[in-house]
Amino acid sequence: xxxxxxxxxxxxxxxxxxxxxxxxxxxxxxxxxxxxxxxxxxxxxxxxxxxxxxxxxxxxxxxxxxxxxxxxxxxxxxxxxxxxxxxxxxxxxxxxxxxxxxxxxxxxxxxxxxxxxxxxxxxxxxxxxxxxxxxxxxxxxxxxxxxxxxxxxxxxxxxxxxxxxxxxxxxxxxxxxxxxxxxxxxxxxxxxxxxxxxxxxxxxxxxxxxxxxxxxxxxxxxxxxxxxxxxxxxxxxxxxxxxxxxxxxxx
Numbered sequence: 001x002x003x004x005x006x007x008x009x010x011x012x013x014x015x016x017x018x019x020x021x022x023x024x025x026x027x028x029x030x031x032x033x034x035x036x037x038x039x040x041x042x043x044x045x046x047x048x049x050x051x052x053x054x055x056x057x058x059x060x061x062x063x064x065x066x067x068x069x070x071x072x073x074x075x076x077x078x079x080x081x082x083x084x085x086x087x088x089x090x091x092x093x094x095x096x097x098x099x100x101x102x103x104x105x106x107x108x109x110x111x112x113x114x115x116x117x118x119x120x121x122x123x124x125x126x127x128x129x130x131x132x133x134x135x136x137x138x139x140x141x142x143x144x145x146x147x148x149x150x151x152x153x154x155x156x157x158x159x160x161x162x163x164x165x166x167x168x169x170x171x172x173x174x175x176x177x178x179x180x181x182x183x184x185x186x187x188x189x190x191x192x193x194x195x196x197x198x199x200x201x202x203x204x205x206x207x208x209x210x211x212x213x214x215x216x217x218x219x220x221x222x223x224x225x226x227x228x229x230x231x232x233x234x235x236x237x238x239x240x241x242x243x244x245x246x247x248x249x250x251x
Contacts, residue, residue, distance in 0.1 A: 001133070002075055006034025007045035015076065043157030046131030049080045051163055053087030054173065055154060056128070058181035061088075068124065069093040070117035070135075094120075128152045137216040143190060145218055151190035158184050194220055 008016035129136035143149040165171035196212035
């Protein structure tokens, strides 16, 4: 994902080169030359593990908070994850919680491994995606359907500006920084809202690209207030289809 989005912020020069070469050698990927700085400034890159830690702390989560890392292999491994763990020691994953024997049953079933992360993400007290990929969108929609469970969607574009100020020393972590971050996200915590429509005048693929995905926000089509709709509005068959498609989207 980092290779094909061109997101190399925080990586070493050799790591960035490795990702660039990977992208250039993938024939079906048409966009080869990507400006990493522009991608990050535009909010198109995932938060780094360190940025996630800074963000969570600014949002008021204490050091004792338990965090489940719903992800596959992280590029750079513990070299980068250790920075998040330094903020939140109670950082776990399926590899930590399950035995090798338990996970061994899924060795040849990547979609089932992803489903483990999906289930934990749906059932968690709070879900916070570092990047708006297909699984994150599906989890958000599923949590909305189950009663608009708290889902904090980071404003990556706005956060990058604040992180850069931190790096320059023009802003410090503390009450002021926390106030800016929490204010930025007061309306990004999964509260009920209607799905965004397409841009006026857009047609064809352009309309689809600008319209919010049904899987990301099924409100109001299949949700009334904060409860699932009655069978009169949405059949059992429709609901089975909806839940199946959410799971498929996460794999």
